[in-house]
Amino acid sequence: MAERTTHHDDIDFSDDDLSPLDIAFNKASEHVRKLTSKLDNNQLLELYGLYKQSTEGKCNISKPGWFDGKGRKKWEAWQSLGNMPIDEAKQQYIDLVEKHDPASEIDQKGSKQQWVVVSSLQRSPEPEIAHDELTLFDAARDNNGALVTELISNNPTIKDQRDDDGLTVLHWSADRNAISALEAALKLGCDINAVDNSRQTALHYAVSCGHVNSVKILLNAGAKLLKDDEDCTPLDLASDDEIKNILSVQYNCFSYM
Numbered sequence: 001m002a003e004r005t006t007h008h009d010d011i012d013f014s015d016d017d018l019s020p021l022d023i024a025f026n027k028a029s030e031h032v033r034k035l036t037s038k039l040d041n042n043q044l045l046e047l048y049g050l051y052k053q054s055t056e057g058k059c060n061i062s063k064p065g066w067f068d069g070k071g072r073k074k075w076e077a078w079q080s081l082g083n084m085p086i087d088e089a090k091q092q093y094i095d096l097v098e099k100h101d102p103a104s105e106i107d108q109k110g111s112k113q114q115w116v117v118v119s120s121l122q123r124s125p126e127p128e129i130a131h132d133e134l135t136l137f138d139a140a141r142d143n144n145g146a147l148v149t150e151l152i153s154n155n156p157t158i159k160d161q162r163d164d165d166g167l168t169v170l171h172w173s174a175d176r177n178a179i180s181a182l183e184a185a186l187k188l189g190c191d192i193n194a195v196d197n198s199r200q201t202a203l204h205y206a207v208s209c210g211h212v213n214s215v216k217i218l219l220n221a222g223a224k225l226l227k228d229d230e231d232c233t234p235l236d237l238a239s240d241d242e243i244k245n246i247l248s249v250q251y252n253c254f255s256y257m
Contacts, residue, residue: 025054025090028097035101041073041209042176047096049077053089058082063198069208069239082164136161140172145180152188159190166196174206174214182214186221199228207234207243215243219250 018026032047039047052059059079064071081089136158139147148169152159162168167175170190173182182202186192193201203223206214215234225233225247238244 021087021090024094028094031097031101035097039100043100045073045077047093048074049081050089050093050096052078053081053084054086054093057086058084069237073209079165136169137163137167137172140169140178140181140185141176143173143176143178143181145184148181148184149188152185152190156188159185159188160194162194162196166198168194168196168202170194170202170218171196171200171205174202174211174218175209177206177209177211177214179213179217182217186217192218192221192223193226195226195228198230199226201226201228201234203234204228204232204237207240207247208237210240210243212240212242212246215246219246 029051036044059075059081061075063075063079084092134144134147134151136148136151138144139151160168163172168190169185170182170192171194172178173185195201201223203215203218203225206218225235227233235244235247238247
């Protein structure tokens with residue numbers, strides 16, 4: 001999970017010789033220091049991934065092992081951005097900080113840095129993604145169960161669709177604790193025991209993220225305690241006491257492979 005510490009302590013916030021976008025990005029990064037206690041883990045992870053993409057480009061490190069749960073989630077947040085251009089990542093980072101703290105745009109007394117205003121002047125507003133352009137994974141990330149139902153009902157073959165890392169809609173839903181999307185996908189027959197490229201199931205994801213509700217839903221739907229490439233079952237990965245108890249109580253009810 002994301003650590004509640006700043007991820008930019010060594011950045012130089014000097015505005016000399018920087019582009020307007022870089023100035024805005026640096027000020028947005030500095031502003032995040034004031035928001036960390038107000039954001040949940042998923043929000044922090046999204047900001048972390050965009051920050052790393054903005055400052056270092058495409059993810060260039062190996063995926064941490066299962067025993068480094070926080071490191072894995074941070075790596076996944078960065079790696080999921082793929083080849084996103086640095087300037088695009090910076091702009092998305094700025095937009096996300098503005099979304100989390102709209103008041104930062106207001107400068108009634110001139111006491112705040114108007115990084116949002118500076119950024120907004122450098123580009124034309126981008127249109128929102130059209131409804132018919134949203135993917136199954138977008139629907140899972142946004143916890144849009146209605147859209148998951150619509151997409152799969154219109155094209156049942158996509159229920160087994162995977163991203164580059166082998167994640168299905170169930171993996172994404174479990175990762176984000178997207179209950180509405182998770183329940184919709186299960187109802188429509190998505191493979192509850194589908195594995196990603198590391199042979200991790202949606203249950204592995206829900207457990208490692210500490211999402212109790214998602215764990216319960218998956219277990220009630222028949223999720224198995226399968227082993228991944230590192231010979232770990234979801235029970236092996238559990239760090240949350242409530243989840244450990246849930247898995248221990250139901251352990252003998254599921255296949256162990």
